Amino acid sequence: MTVLNDFLLLLDSFLGSAIWFPYLLLGVGLFFTLYLGFPQLRYFKRAWQILLGKHDHSRCEGDTSHFQALSTALSGTVGTGNIGGVAFAIFLGGPAALFWMWVTAFLGMTTKFVEVTLSHKYRVKTEDGTMAGGPMYFMERKLNAKWLAIIFALATVLSSFGAGNMPQINNIASGMQSSFGIEPWLSGAVLSILLGLVIIGGISRIAAVTSKIVPFMAAIYIFGALTVIGFNIDNIGPAFVSIFSDAFTGSAAAGGFLGASFAYAFSRGVNRGLFSNEAGQGSAAIAHASAKADEPVSEGMVSILEPFIDTIILCTLTGLVILSSGVWTEKFENTFPRSEMVILQGQFSDQNEQDRQQLYQYLVEGKQDVVQPFTGELIVKEGRLVDNRVTIINARSVAESVKFEHEGKHSFSGLLQVQNGKIVDKSIKVIGKSLIHSTQLTAKAFTRGFMGQYGEYVVTIGILLFAFSTAISWSYYGDRAMTYLFGARSVMPYRVIYVAGFMWAAVADTSVIWNIAAVAIVLMTLPNLVGIVLLHKDMKQSVKQYWQQKK
Template sequence: MESLHSFLNMLDGHLGGAFWFPYVLLGVGLFFTIYLKFPQVRYFKHAWKVVTGKYDRKGAPGDTTHFRALATALSGTVGTGNISGVAFAIYLGGPAALFWMWATAFLGMTTKFVEVTLSHKYRVQTEDGTMAGGPMYYMDRRLNMKWLAVAFAIATVISSFGTGNLPQSNGIASSIEATFGFEPWIVGSVLGIFLALVILGGIQRIAAVTSKIVPFMAVLYVIGAFAVIFANLENIGPAFASIVGDIFTGSSAAGGFLGATIAYAFNRGVNRGLFSNEAGQGSAPIAHAAAKADEPVSEGMVSILEPFIDTIMICTLTGLVILSSGVWQEKHQNTFERASLTIVAGEYQQDVDADRHALFEFLNEVDGHSVEPFNGTIEVVNGKAVSDGFTIIHARSIAEDVRFSVATEEDPYTGTLKITQGNLEKDNIVLSGKSLVHSAALTTIAFTRGFFGDFGQYIVSIGLLLFAFSTAIAWSYYGDRAMTYLLGPRSVMPYRVIYVAGFVWASFSDTELVWALASVAIVVMTLPNLFGIMMLRKEMKASVATYWEDFHKQHPKE
């Protein structure tokens, strides 16, 4: 298992984690934005009219309405990325990372428009009478690349577990346990029953449920966010100033935050933006293919709204909550994760400029930095280090009040600890203390700095539950459409049963290997999809022109 995990991480490093991947994704979005003359701006108002059903025709083929298809797609994207993804981007790259999330969403609006239109155009009606669509169908039926379509469909099935199922279940169970104290297996079992009741009913029930969950969870989250924003209104101006002002300079040190370079903020902002709205991944077109529409471009119009709602609206609210409350630069008591922990040689102080600069270069991977990993031993007495010559870095900050404990007994540790290349060799030692926090924990703390006080943390917990659960619902549909393409409609029910079982299992299990597998699968979905829509760029442009010709004939006054 460890060898497989290492191999997957290595593979991801050459694919999704590679420096060129964000440029490819943004490049395709920029190309289509210019090629189609900024459709995300020109067609934005029209998209809202389409989603309200103003231009719907009776008897149009499909399984659900424009709005419900949008809600299903949004439920797949509006999830943990909006709560933890934004916090993670700011923690890594500072306020400027939020700007790059906006840029990614703006270009992603066009990418969604293109991929949804083409996928809807080549959708098919299956044996059971339902619609099936997605990039695999245009790859097969239009590009005649069956092998590419099969690879995409297999990657979609894997991603349905690795992105939409197992990590979501694990995240919900962990959050509910931390907030309310319920055992993870109980949470997983109860939610597993609800999940089964929803997804076994097919797209119509999935769309009906998500069309109610998505608006409710969005309203709840927005109320909680504004409670913090209005409580810290005097900080909103400086927050926007730091977002825009740091774009071309990088984010400077503030509080426990040691700063980030332009390149680091760009990479992390783009990466989190793509994780949040999935533009270019090819997942949302599968949901939109079920919409009742005669004209594929009309459904493409609807999809323009997704990155706007997901990233520009909801992620911005999360970002403003974190920045205006100031928690992103504060150190908080927490247990240190090994993945975010390193021990460096030498003693560094946060209030010394030279020390901050040296650590800034180290954390931002600047070539030629002077900081080296610590090799040697640390003497610990009653949970406190009594030797010197090292500095503990956790969550990209200098850790304070560090306590060493024995994991199995939670007792203070006494003895000698060997450190090799900055890593603690003993597995059963747990470190805790004050450091920066990130992801959902950072957002949770930020939500307590508003009018609701400590009650704000429950809004985040409930939001995480609803966001993650709706994501699991949406991805079950993506997976079953991929199974329909690969093995036919009869394979869908066994897939759904395994999907529900996996959801329950993941609530109390380690899903680290699945995350690694999903990271690779997402790239295997994204790259073929981007290649395909670039191949069909001329067809896309012609389809848009034809749509407007027909539209103006039918609606001459608009």
């Protein structure tokens, strides 16, 4: 897992974490925002009207209503990105990351409007009578770029596992174990069976299920978040100040948090924003292509609401809960994943400014001129480290109160073999206090409200519903891509593998899962952005014709 994690981090350094990617994503959104005259503002009211049936055409071809298409697309985006993804962004980039998530969402409203309109316009009817659409169809039918369509479809299949499948069950299993003591493998087994029963029914059953789950889960989560925000109301003002004041300077060190530069906060905010609302990725366009509408622009308008609901509302609530509660700078006892833990040579303190700078350079910038991983033997007695030659790092923070145990929960005593900062014996478990991230961090923040420790259950239930519905929707995206690539016969084998992958990810390393998602998302986004930019004139003409027809 460590080797795989390192490889994924290397890939991500050239893709999503590369300096060019956030500028490309925001640049495309900004271009279309200006080119089309701020459609996310001008068409916002009409989008709600269409969604509520004012301009509905039920006799049009399609498999779902506007509301069902939006629910399916929202269930694909409203998932771990809103609960774990926001926490991960703040963990990496501090409060400033939330600001750049907002910017990504605002510009992403236009990007989604474009990709959904074009995908609906060039959709096709399959052999079984259902509608199939998505960026791969406008790439082939309008751009005559089948090679680009194939790349996108392959990336969609990969993303269905890397973004829509594995991170979801991993977070569900983690939350169920933390809150209720349910073993991850059991959560994976039960939910895999339920997932299989839903996705076998195709888009009709998927839309029926998601249209019920999405409003219910959103109401529960919003209520829970508001109770925490209300309890910490005095900290909301300072939280907003830190978000805006740090946006162009980066976030300073606080507590166990070592700080983040502007470039890093910007990159993480945009990256997590994309993971949350998927604007520019082209995934939601596949769901909207099934909607009953003879005017592609009207369906594009409905999709404008997705980044608004997903990021501007839900992600903001999560961010304010985490920031106002203060848990993002605190250390909590947890079991250290091997991929996130490293033993460094020398003693470092996160209370010393020089040490913080050196640790930041090593952990974030990858510099090893001052800080180096330890290699050698360490003496441990009754679970406690006797040697004071080293510093243990977990989750990018200096670990405290560290204990070493065998997998059977017996304290370890003896010589600990360490190679390049990693413990050689994989049977040894390390427990201690450090920063936490993802769903764990959000769950801890929800305990700092009126509900106390019961607030954790809101996150557990929320992640169960959010993440499970995301996995359902992404199975549909994957099977549409498989239909495009290999025909309808490939769908059932894909669904079987999809369910199997869902179960496996329940017991996999969290960091590895998130890094797979980061790489998969970018591999899907790049072909889509290229496609919609090449069709910018087609898009503008479609909007012009829509309003001419209305007049």
